[in-house]
Amino acid sequence: MPQLDGLIQQCGETMKETVNVKTAGNYGLDSVKKKCLEWFLNNLMTHQDVELLKELSINVMKQLIGSSNLFVMQVEMDVYTALKQWMFLQLVPSWNGSLKQLLTETDVWFSKRKRDFEGMPFLETEQGKPFVSVFRHLRLQYIISDLASARIIEQDSLVPSE
Incomplete structure (x- = not known):
C-alpha cells in the first residue's frame, strides 16, 4: 500500500x-x-461568511478564540461581535440573510431573549451555557477599557459581570 x-x-x-x-x-x-x-x-475576522460561521463548532471556535495567533485587525470588540453573531447562527441555524443583515438580526434576537430572561445574562441561561467555554477566552479587559464598547457589552447582557 x-x-x-x-x-x-x-x-x-x-x-x-x-x-x-x-x-x-x-x-x-x-x-x-x-x-x-x-x-x-x-x-476568521477578515473573511466572515454566514455559512462558514454556521458550520464552526463550539470546540473549533473555542480553539480559535483561545489562540494567541488569532489575527485581530482592529480591536478586540470585533471578536466579541463575531462571537455574538456566531452564537446567534448556532442557535438559529435556519436564519438566511446577508452578512450585512446579520448584526442587526443578532441584536434584535438577543434583545428579545434579554426581556424573556428578565435581564439575566444570556450565558447564564440554559440556551447560553454551552457557549460559556468560548466566551471565557474573550479578552474582556481590552474591550471594557473602551467606554463605548463597555456600554455595548452591558446593554447586550450576554456576558455575566464577574
Whole structure:
C-alpha cells in the first residue's frame, strides 16, 4: 500500500494549498486540519461568511478564540461581535440573510431573549451555557477599557459581570 500512502500525502498537499473559506472545514487529514486551523486563525475576522460561521463548532471556535495567533485587525470588540453573531447562527441555524443583515438580526434576537430572561445574562441561561467555554477566552479587559464598547457589552447582557 505504499502507493496509496503517497497518493494520500499528495492529495493532502493539494488540499493544504487550496484552503479557502469554502473548503476550510471539510478535510479529514490531520495535516490538513492543522492547515485549516491556521487558515481560520488568519482569516476568521477578515473573511466572515454566514455559512462558514454556521458550520464552526463550539470546540473549533473555542480553539480559535483561545489562540494567541488569532489575527485581530482592529480591536478586540470585533471578536466579541463575531462571537455574538456566531452564537446567534448556532442557535438559529435556519436564519438566511446577508452578512450585512446579520448584526442587526443578532441584536434584535438577543434583545428579545434579554426581556424573556428578565435581564439575566444570556450565558447564564440554559440556551447560553454551552457557549460559556468560548466566551471565557474573550479578552474582556481590552474591550471594557473602551467606554463605548463597555456600554455595548452591558446593554447586550450576554456576558455575566464577574
